[in-house]
Amino acid sequence: MKLGEIVEKLSLDVKTGHHGLQKEVSGVYVSDLLSDVMANSKEGNVWITLQTHLNIVAVAGLKGLAGIIIVNNRQPEKEINDKADSEKVTIMTTSMPAFEVTGKLYQMLN
Amino acid sequence: MPLNTDKTIEGSFQLIGGDFSIAGESSARLKSILTDLGVQEDIIRRASIATFEAEMNVIIYAAAGTLHYEISPRQIRITLVDMGPGIKDIDQAMQEGYSTAPDWVREMGWGAGMGLPNMKKNSDEFKIDSVVGEGTTVEMVINLP
Amino acid sequence: MKLEELEKLLQAKVVVDSDNLEFNIDSACSADMMSSVLYYHTPNSLLITSLTQPHVVRTAEIAGIKIIVFVLNKQPDQVTIDLAKEKHIPILVTPYCMYTASGKLFEAGLPGCLNK
Numbered sequence: 010m011k012l013g014e015i016v017e018k019l020s021l022d023v024k025t026g027h028h029g030l031q032k033e034v035s036g037v038y039v040s041d042l043l044s045d046v047m048a049n050s051k052e053g054n055v056w057i058t059l060q061t062h063l064n065i066v067a068v069a070g071l072k073g074l075a076g077i078i079i080v081n082n083r084q085p086e087k088e089i090n091d092k093a094d095s096e097k098v099t100i101m102t103t104s105m106p107a108f109e110v111t112g113k114l115y116q117m118l119n
Numbered sequence: 120m121p122l123n124t125d126k127t128i129e130g131s132f133q134l135i136g137g138d139f140s141i142a143g144e145s146s147a148r149l150k151s152i153l154t155d156l157g158v159q160e161d162i163i164r165r166a167s168i169a170t171f172e173a174e175m176n177v178i179i180y181a182a183a184g185t186l187h188y189e190i191s192p193r194q195i196r197i198t199l200v201d202m203g204p205g206i207k208d209i210d211q212a213m214q215e216g217y218s219t220a221p222d223w224v225r226e227m228g229w230g231a232g233m234g235l236p237n238m239k240k241n242s243d244e245f246k247i248d249s250v251v252g253e254g255t256t257v258e259m260v261i262n263l264p
Numbered sequence: 265m266k267l268e269e270l271e272k273l274l275q276a277k278v279v280v281d282s283d284n285l286e287f288n289i290d291s292a293c294s295a296d297m298m299s300s301v302l303y304y305h306t307p308n309s310l311l312i313t314s315l316t317q318p319h320v321v322r323t324a325e326i327a328g329i330k331i332i333v334f335v336l337n338k339q340p341d342q343v344t345i346d347l348a349k350e351k352h353i354p355i356l357v358t359p360y361c362m363y364t365a366s367g368k369l370f371e372a373g374l375p376g377c378l379n380k
Contacts, residue, residue, distance in 0.1 A: 036363075037363045038361070038362075038363060039294060039361070039362040039363045039366060040296060040314060040362060041228070041231070041295060041296035041297045041300075042225070042226055042228075042296050042314065042315075043222075043225070043226070044226055045296075045314055049336075049361070057363075059231065059295070059297055059300050060225075060231070060297070061216045061232075062218075062225065064222075081300065081303075083215070083216055084216075086216070105376070106293065106294075106304065106376045106377060107293075107294040107295060107366070107376075108292050108293055108294040108312070108366050108369075108370065108376040108377070109370070109375070109376035111294060111362070111363055111366040111367060111370070112366055112367055112369070112370020112371065112376070113370070114363075114367070115363065115364070115366065115367025115368070115370060115371065116367070116370070116371060119367065139317065139318075139319055140318060140343070142318075142319040142322060143319055143322030143323070143325075143326065144322070146322075146326060147322060147325055147326070150325075150326065164307070164326075164327075164328060167326045168302045168326055168327065171302065171322070171323070171326045172299065172302065175298075175319075227315070227317065227319070228296050228297055228298045228313075228315045228317075228319075228320065229297070229298055229299065231297040231299045231300060233297070233299035233300060233302075233303055234299055237299055237302055237303055240303075
């Protein structure tokens with residue numbers, strides 16, 4: 010499934026890296042701990058988190074993730090959006106909590 | 120249900136910075152004091168959450184601190200005084216998502232920038248004073264019905 | 265949702281059992297950041313997390329979380345287990361990651377925790 014399709018079905022708000030919506034999603038990783046995502050996520054994964062720390066962009070870039078979905082209506086600061094745009098990382102936001110957006114994605118992908 | 124007391128009950132706990140092994144113990148003890156007094160459940164919940172967040176801030180950022188509680192038939196007053204680095208810009212610190220927590224704290228599940236907003240949300244009155252290099256004082260009041 | 269059903273859906277091992285025959289949860293929260301657990305309305309909820317330290321049990325106690333599920337087979341230490349027993353908060357350990365554990369429970373009809 011393409012990232013754009015997920016955005017559409019879950020009505021996500023795309024903040025940065027719109028070109029990335031064409032990417033194929035390889036799976037999903039859910040975590041708020043950067044070390045965990047560094048260790049266990051796979052290339053092409055969509056990452057679900059409530060973290061809005063600047064380092065999420067670096068982690069997504071290093072691991073080649075398809076994008077980051079920030080939950081609970083948390084909004085990344087401009088500094089993060091600028092960095093994500095320049096590093097071509099797609100950041101999306103939703104008002105849903107992690108459990109719910111994860112559950113919906115699980116049903117779509119399985 | 121009326122409170123099982125017509126007097127003011129007070130007490131305090133010492134908090135030690137950096138000691139995650141006992142993090143939350145003081146808030147849990149306050150919670151059981153409120154439960155024994157017959158305070159209604161949603162008020163206990165609000166008081167416990169606000170106190171726990173404040174206690175965690177002392178453990179994460181300060182060298183040491185004191186948690187003082189005062190329970191009267193009309194209100195619960197919780198005051199935390201710490202010997203810590205202080206907060207440079209309180210308005211910024213109150214913003215949801217803003218945090219100066221180091222990486223190791225974030226890896227323990229804290230420092231999401233929700234602590235101070237969570238304390239304010241659960242209190243009827245919330246006051247914070249801070250002097251950089253000296254420490255921070257947080258005072259929270261939760262009214263009893 | 266009952267403990268037996270959670271255990272089965274998550275292929276989980278019960279590390280701390282429930283002593284409450286009425287045990288039944290009606291929502292779930294997936295999080296590693298403890299303040300987000302404290303921020304949402306979570307009484308009678310289940311917490312899915314990858315952190316296993318004692319302060320996670322403290323958070324559950326303060327927030328009114330009824331059961332904790334540790335993902336990726338993460339085993340809590342004895343201090344965490346003892347605290348959970350004392351506070352009557354059951355602990356399950358599942359081999360699934362947070363994505364699969366959340367997905368399976370959501371699919372079985374469990375809703376997320378609501379914003380207050």
